[in-house]
Amino acid sequence: MFEVIGERINTSRKKVQAAVEEKNAEYIIDDVKKQQEAGANFIDVNAGARIGHEKEDMEWLLNTIGPITSMPLCLDSPDPAILEMAYEMVEQAPMINSISLEKDRFDTMMPFLKGKDCKIIALCMDDKGMPVSSDDIIERAQKLINELEAVGMKQDDIYIDPLVQPISTDSTKGIMVLDAVRQIKKQNPQVHITGGLSNISYGLPERKIINRTFLTLMMDAGMDSAIIDPLDSKIMAAIKTTDMLLGSDNFCMEYLKGVRSNMIKS
Amino acid sequence: MTDFNKIQETLVNLDAEGVIQLVNDAVKEGTPASDILNKGLIAGMDIVGEKMENEDMFIPEVLMAAQTMSQGVEILKPLLGEDDTSAKGSVIIGTVKGDLHDIGKNLVAMMMESAGLTVHNLGVDIAPEEFVKQIKEKNANLLCMSALLTTTMPMMKQTIDAVVESGLRDQIKIMVGGAPVTQGFADDIGADAMAPDAGSAAKKAKAIAG
Numbered sequence: 280m281f282e283v284i285g286e287r288i289n290t291s292r293k294k295v296q297a298a299v300e301e302k303n304a305e306y307i308i309d310d311v312k313k314q315q316e317a318g319a320n321f322i323d324v325n326a327g328a329r330i331g332h333e334k335e336d337m338e339w340l341l342n343t344i345g346p347i348t349s350m351p352l353c354l355d356s357p358d359p360a361i362l363e364m365a366y367e368m369v370e371q372a373p374m375i376n377s378i379s380l381e382k383d384r385f386d387t388m389m390p391f392l393k394g395k396d397c398k399i400i401a402l403c404m405d406d407k408g409m410p411v412s413s414d415d416i417i418e419r420a421q422k423l424i425n426e427l428e429a430v431g432m433k434q435d436d437i438y439i440d441p442l443v444q445p446i447s448t449d450s451t452k453g454i455m456v457l458d459a460v461r462q463i464k465k466q467n468p469q470v471h472i473t474g475g476l477s478n479i480s481y482g483l484p485e486r487k488i489i490n491r492t493f494l495t496l497m498m499d500a501g502m503d504s505a506i507i508d509p510l511d512s513k514i515m516a517a518i519k520t521t522d523m524l525l526g527s528d529n530f531c532m533e534y535l536k537g538v539r540s541n542m543i544k545s
Numbered sequence: 546m547t548d549f550n551k552i553q554e555t556l557v558n559l560d561a562e563g564v565i566q567l568v569n570d571a572v573k574e575g576t577p578a579s580d581i582l583n584k585g586l587i588a589g590m591d592i593v594g595e596k597m598e599n600e601d602m603f604i605p606e607v608l609m610a611a612q613t614m615s616q617g618v619e620i621l622k623p624l625l626g627e628d629d630t631s632a633k634g635s636v637i638i639g640t641v642k643g644d645l646h647d648i649g650k651n652l653v654a655m656m657m658e659s660a661g662l663t664v665h666n667l668g669v670d671i672a673p674e675e676f677v678k679q680i681k682e683k684n685a686n687l688l689c690m691s692a693l694l695t696t697t698m699p700m701m702k703q704t705i706d707a708v709v710e711s712g713l714r715d716q717i718k719i720m721v722g723g724a725p726v727t728q729g730f731a732d733d734i735g736a737d738a739m740a741p742d743a744g745s746a747a748k749k750a751k752a753i754a755g
Contacts, residue, residue: 291725447604
């Protein structure tokens with residue numbers, strides 16, 4: 280089953296930032312409930328946008344969200360001290376967003392992860408920057424998987440983000456990621472593939488049709504999770520429909536349920 | 546008599562063969578290479594930049610226009626003197642320390658080059674002291690910084706502080722950009738300008754440093 284990480288609780292979104300500043304719990308609770316109803320499996324919580332206030336903002340968001348949802352949260356911060364606090368605050372084993380091969384990030388995140396009960400998003404980024412080829416992505420992913428397994432993480436808890444890049448600046452960027460994902464899944468069938476999709480359409484008009492179509496291709500290649508806006512009903516419909524077409528929806532039950540509840544429309 | 550509008554129009558229409566033909570014709574007619582460059586190709590790219598700003602043209606088209614322009618420039622190169630572009634600005638551009646994003650920054654650099662500015666693209670993960678060193682070495686009059694992460698935005702402020710400390714602030718204008726960067730943030734950290742896209746970045750660069 281495809282896992283949706285709802286991206287909306289992020290203080291870089293104006294309305295969320297305003298809600299955090301005004302301590303408007305109602306707005307946050309309402310948003311989380313909507314994401315849950317729309318089919319999110321995790322709620323990403325990012326409090327990084329108000330520089331200097333990340334700790335208090337994260338604390339307030341978690342205190343606000345914690346009591347009203349049984350869904351696991353995705354704790355989104357580059358700062359292990361904040362993640363440590365957040366980890367102690369959540370009821371369920373969270374997802375952590377994220378580690379990468381950038382030396383500073385890697386060296387501070389590895390001790391944090393050791394012995395923790397959590398899932399981890401691992402970005403195929405290193406100190407040289409974004410990956411430049413399929414092989415580059417595959418190599419970085421394998422390194423991350425090996426290192427994470429070495430500190431006791433299960434493959435099933437590892438979510439590789441291959442880093443989708445804009446097709447507008449290089450028409451081979453779609454194929455590059457698709458090929459890499461196929462290979463990573465072949466070598467590590469238990470590992471998950473996740474990430475944002477909207478980078479693919481950067482610099483082009485009518486972005487959502489590009490994002491949706493790319494998602495379908497990525498799911499065929501082995502992507503089984505994504506960081507998206509669950510309130511975008513068209514992308515959620517594309518996910519359910521693709522799940523069915525790829526054989527993971529017995530008797531098309533989920534698809535039909537989606538149609539009857541008006542979530543899926545042609 | 547060379548029709549510069551025709552060159553501009555042909556470039557904006559992404560007709561590479563047409564542009565090359567027109568540039569060759571203009572050279573044969575004896576039109577000065579600097580005029581073909583400034584009034585034809587660079588003026589054409591200015592239109593492309595504006596269209597990009599207004600979302601009438603998109604990144605792949607802008608890249609194609611820039612490629613076409615550089616083919617035209619190749620024809621003109623042997624005929625051009627040192628001082629033949631109308632824009633005199635010397636630009637230092639880079640992504641700040643701790644940040645490895647370069648796609649948007651490279652587009653900005655490309656549009657500035659196409660606008661006739663001399664661009665020194667330092668790359669990504671550039672420390673404040675390296676920016677300062679390069680400003681001195683290249684005798685630049687415009688510094689452009691990019692940051693794509695809320696976590697690396699403060700590095701723009703630190704870089705500006707380093708420029709102030711080095712005593713170079715008076716000789717250089719500073720422009721910032723990147724997805725999370727707002728005009729308010731640019732004002733707060735003491736930048737001279739903020740550009741939301743590559744088209745407007747090139748236009749602003751010419752206005753404040755050209």
